[in-house]
Amino acid sequence: MSRVGASRVDLARGSLAAFAGDTMIGYMKIRYKPTAAEVHRVFLDGGVHPDHRRRGIGTALVEAGVAAAKVLHARHHPGLRLAVDVHRPEHIAGLAELMRSQGFAPVRFFRRMERPLGDVAPVNARIEPWSEETDEDFRRVRNAAFADCWGAVPMPPDMWRNKIVNQTFRPEVSFLHRDAAGVPVGLLVTLSWDADTEATGVRDAHFMIVGTLPEHRRRGIATALLAHASSAAKERGYDRASLVVDSASPSGASGVFERAGFVPKAPYVRWALEA
CATH class of the missing domain: 3.40.630.30 (Gcn5-related N-acetyltransferase (GNAT))
Structure with missing residues (x-):
């Protein structure tokens, strides 16, 4: 070894x-x-x-x-x-x-979900793509949106750049949602792996992060982001959109994704060892 x-x-x-x-x-x-x-x-x-x-x-x-x-x-x-x-x-x-x-023991269950990128209705909402100027808004919304999610920790700037805004990040398919006052309240971040595309022949837009501030949930923000990003991905030649959802998500994310056309696929298990 x-x-x-x-x-x-x-x-x-x-x-x-x-x-x-x-x-x-x-x-x-x-x-x-x-x-x-x-x-x-x-x-x-x-x-x-x-x-x-x-x-x-x-x-x-x-x-x-x-x-x-x-x-x-x-x-x-x-x-x-x-x-x-x-x-x-x-x-x-x-x-x-x-x-x-x-x-190790199983402690959490997740599900990969996918949807083909067929006809996607355009969305009329305050949605804008990622940019260097809005990067910090993306990071702050992510941290606040996932504060009540199991296992999530705040991402400081260096961790955000290392884990999210790296060579797999797709800024042209990553979006920020603002409310009527211009305050950022939701985000969607897309990653894609060229090696996977080469191996499978399928260009997949993986929606790595989909989040809404807790006080703004159940207002259609995530639905609007999913539709907007799916439309953008199709325009840029992606074949499919995918994501992974926590089966016990406090935001009710599974239902949101299913209504947006995502179909459950491979189940994942989180195993843990208290060492």
């Missing part, structure tokens, strides 16, 4: 790859949060090539990931409780068995 690099991680302490000869067959990557309250939730990402599963590689990578999470937690948030999270599709063979064998 050898180290593998990726942005947004402590490369020396939080990444590992497994090789068969010169071919990488598995990896793990840790993402820790620069800000946290009460519980520091560290994300453990990774996978093993299907041809090399059931050989103990996944177990070794998970064990290494948990150990790395403890090291990074001790460096950044030693006074808080640590939870190691794994967020993966439910259908992966052997995943549930592996997670339970390492002490």
Whole structure:
């Protein structure tokens, strides 16, 4: 095994790859949060090539990931409780068995939803695209809109730039909604991965963030943003829109997305280990 690099991680302490000869067959990557309250939730990402599963590689990578999470937690948030999270599709063979064998338990359930980009009605609303000048409005609305959501923490400017406004960000399909007084009250942020398009032949506009300030919910703001962004995505050659929703979202997001034409697809499970 050898180290593998990726942005947004402590490369020396939080990444590992497994090789068969010169071919990488598995990896793990840790993402820790620069800000946290009460519980520091560290994300453990990774996978093993299907041809090399059931050989103990996944177990070794998970064990290494948990150990790395403890090291990074001790460096950044030693006074808080640590939870190691794994967020993966439910259908992966052997995943549930592996997670339970390492002490993880399912704590939350999510669903990927998709809609084809057919005819989308234009929207008459105070919606504007992302720009350098409105970037801070986007970040502030995101933090306020997700303050009551499970596992969410405020994003400081550096984390926002690192995680959201990066090479996968699509500013031309990301929008801010203002009320009649010009105050920003909702947002939609789109990401897209060129590698996925190349592998699948489907150009997907992934609505990574859809949020409305709590005091402005149930006024059609999210619906307007979804319609506006779907129309913009279609005009720019995207084939499909997608998003992931928390099944227990306090905003009732699942119903909003279904009414906007999104259909439930792959379920995801959030596994957690209180370490």
